Amino acid sequence: xxxxxxHIGIAGLSIHDxxxxxxxxxxxxxxxxxxxxxxxxxxxxxxxxxxxxFLETEGIQRVLKNQKCPYLCISKNAQYSNQIINNTLALPxxxxxxxxxxxxxxxxxxxxxxxxxxxxxxxPVQSQESSNHPYTINFFKEMLHPEKGKxxxxxxxxxxxxxxSAKNLAWLNKDRAETGTDFSFQYDFASTSDxxxxxxxxxxxxxxxxxxxxxNSPSFAQIAPEDGHYKIHYWPKPAxxxxxxxxxxxxxxxxxxxxxxxxxxxxxxxxxxLRQFIAASMASGNIEKINAWESRYRTTEPxxxxxxxxxxxxxxxxxxxxxGF
Amino acid sequence: xxxxxxxxxxxxxxxxxxxxxxxSLSDIPVLLTEALNxxxxxxxxxxxxVGIDYGEITLEDGTKIGLYGTPGQSRFDFIxxxxxxxxxxxxxLIDHTVSDPIQELESYIEVFQEYTHNIxxxxxxxxxxxxxxxxxxxxxxxxxxxxxxxxFVDARQKDDILLLLEALITSIEVNHNLMS
Numbered sequence: 001x002x003x004x005x006x007h008i009g010i011a012g013l014s015i016h017d018x019x020x021x022x023x024x025x026x027x028x029x030x031x032x033x034x035x036x037x038x039x040x041x042x043x044x045x046x047x048x049x050x051x052x053x054f055l056e057t058e059g060i061q062r063v064l065k066n067q068k069c070p071y072l073c074i075s076k077n078a079q080y081s082n083q084i085i086n087n088t089l090a091l092p093x094x095x096x097x098x099x100x101x102x103x104x105x106x107x108x109x110x111x112x113x114x115x116x117x118x119x120x121x122x123x124p125v126q127s128q129e130s131s132n133h134p135y136t137i138n139f140f141k142e143m144l145h146p147e148k149g150k151x152x153x154x155x156x157x158x159x160x161x162x163x164x165s166a167k168n169l170a171w172l173n174k175d176r177a178e179t180g181t182d183f184s185f186q187y188d189f190a191s192t193s194d195x196x197x198x199x200x201x202x203x204x205x206x207x208x209x210x211x212x213x214x215x216n217s218p219s220f221a222q223i224a225p226e227d228g229h230y231k232i233h234y235w236p237k238p239a240x241x242x243x244x245x246x247x248x249x250x251x252x253x254x255x256x257x258x259x260x261x262x263x264x265x266x267x268x269x270x271x272x273x274l275r276q277f278i279a280a281s282m283a284s285g286n287i288e289k290i291n292a293w294e295s296r297y298r299t300t301e302p303x304x305x306x307x308x309x310x311x312x313x314x315x316x317x318x319x320x321x322x323x324g325f
Numbered sequence: 326x327x328x329x330x331x332x333x334x335x336x337x338x339x340x341x342x343x344x345x346x347x348x349s350l351s352d353i354p355v356l357l358t359e360a361l362n363x364x365x366x367x368x369x370x371x372x373x374x375v376g377i378d379y380g381e382i383t384l385e386d387g388t389k390i391g392l393y394g395t396p397g398q399s400r401f402d403f404i405x406x407x408x409x410x411x412x413x414x415x416x417x418l419i420d421h422t423v424s425d426p427i428q429e430l431e432s433y434i435e436v437f438q439e440y441t442h443n444i445x446x447x448x449x450x451x452x453x454x455x456x457x458x459x460x461x462x463x464x465x466x467x468x469x470x471x472x473x474x475x476x477f478v479d480a481r482q483k484d485d486i487l488l489l490l491e492a493l494i495t496s497i498e499v500n501h502n503l504m505s
Contacts, residue, residue: 039386041385041386059385146460165460166458166460167458167459167460168458168459168460168463169458169459203452205451205459205477207459207463208476208477233463233466233467234462234463234466234474234475235474235475235476235492237476237477237488238488241484244488244491245491245495248474248491248492248495248496249495249499251474251492251495252472252495252496252498252499252500253499255472256472309501309502312501313498315331315384315388316494316497316498318384318385318386318388319382319384319390319494320491320494321384321385322382322384322385323350323487323490323491325487325491325494
């Protein structure tokens with residue numbers, strides 16, 4: 001059975017109380033879950049246990065706002081021992097049932113249902129027409145051939161941009177409202193009149209702009225294969241801060257050559273998001289299909305982390321927290 | 326020179342944007358510090374000190390990370406082991422307008438790979454007039470088969486420097502199986 005890791009942050013508790021809670025939670029949690037103990041600043045918490053006096057502090061409120069994970073306040077009010085009132089558990093704990101129930105309801109259940117992330121984009125509608133598209137790796141390779149000169153990119157909404165692959169530059173149609181495209185996308189040699197439709201005062205770096213343009217074109221996810229080994233040539237530079245973390249995570253895998261399904265499994269990323277990434281990389285000439293043995297990304301079954309690994313993870317967690325990554 | 330246990334090194338030639346990059350991350354005003362050349366045999370005839378930019382990040386638990394901006398030319402190589410020892414990673418900034426940016430990039434990579442494999446590259450001044458097209462970096466990356474993130478950045482823009490830092494961190498986390 002696949003084992004699930006539950007990352008629990010602890011804040012403001014004494015060593016004794018923290019140990020008591022750790023032991024209790026270990027005891028009441030089914031074996032196929034592995035509990036990992038972290039500080040509140042860890043960026044990937046599934047649950048936070050916080051001493052009641054610290055709940056309203058700025059740091060904890062920021063953690064709860066950013067992480068949106070369930071939390072349980074811990075108090076030392078013996079009068080209410082063994083009860084959870086207003087999301088506050090009072091120690092000492094003699095009867096573990098109430099904590100077990102809370103933990104199952106708020107953490108374990110949501111862990112199972114949210115194991116795979118929601119795709120960043122909604123699934124494109126597949127049609128007979130769309131399955132006969134011309135958008136293969138070769139289509140884009142030809143489009144980006146350096147000897148093509150200046151090309152006019154357009155679709156049913158009109159001009160998108162003029163590109164010059166040899167110079168790695170793009171001039172955009174600033175009047176265009178759409179940030180992406182669909183299966184009406186086409187290109188042709190740019191005419192003098194096409195050049196008038198773009199703003200040449202502002203030059204974009206073609207490889208960055210094109211990748212982001214197709215990342216924002218959900219219809220194109222279906223041009224990517226459902227699985228296979230691929231390698232990107234360079235890390236795309238995400239234009240949208242919201243997707244940055246995911247894009248970097250995927251890039252760090254595919255830069256080494258990796259299998260789509262393995263990344264999905266290892267990092268709990270939806271296949272649709274991965275296919276969107278592959279499609280954007282195909283369209284920007286940033287990917288090649290490789291053989292399985294050329295893949296250097298090693299997928300490893302999570303093992304118990306060493307103390308040093310936990311320290312490094314926590315350290316980077318704090319750094320991420322500091323800069324809001 | 327202040328030597329912190331945790332360090333991020335910024336390397337690159339003069340004008341590439343090291344000071345601006347450090348300034349955009351640092352919690353303190355960037356200091357110009359000096360390091361003494363103690364390697365008399367290799368560098369007997371050169372100046373005995375070298376200017377190093379220094380900035381600092383303080384994490385919520387009080388841990389400090391030193392940000393060091395070092396000149397990368399080989400005549401300053403005596404300082405690299407001191408600064409790079411135990412560095413979390415290096416951010417190399419290359420000025421796109423120099424006469425041979427690829428040669429410069431290669432020499433920095435060669436040097437700093439000896440100290441750390443955690444490297445991110447920023448190409449600066451790509452918006453300025455240059456005899457080179459930006460395509461050269463993509464071609465170079467394909468030839469090199471490097472896993473290193475390389476972005477075109479404006480070193481004065483905090484978001485661009487943060488992008489390099491985040492890519493660097495993600496790369497380390499993925500490669501060391503530290504992601505959730």
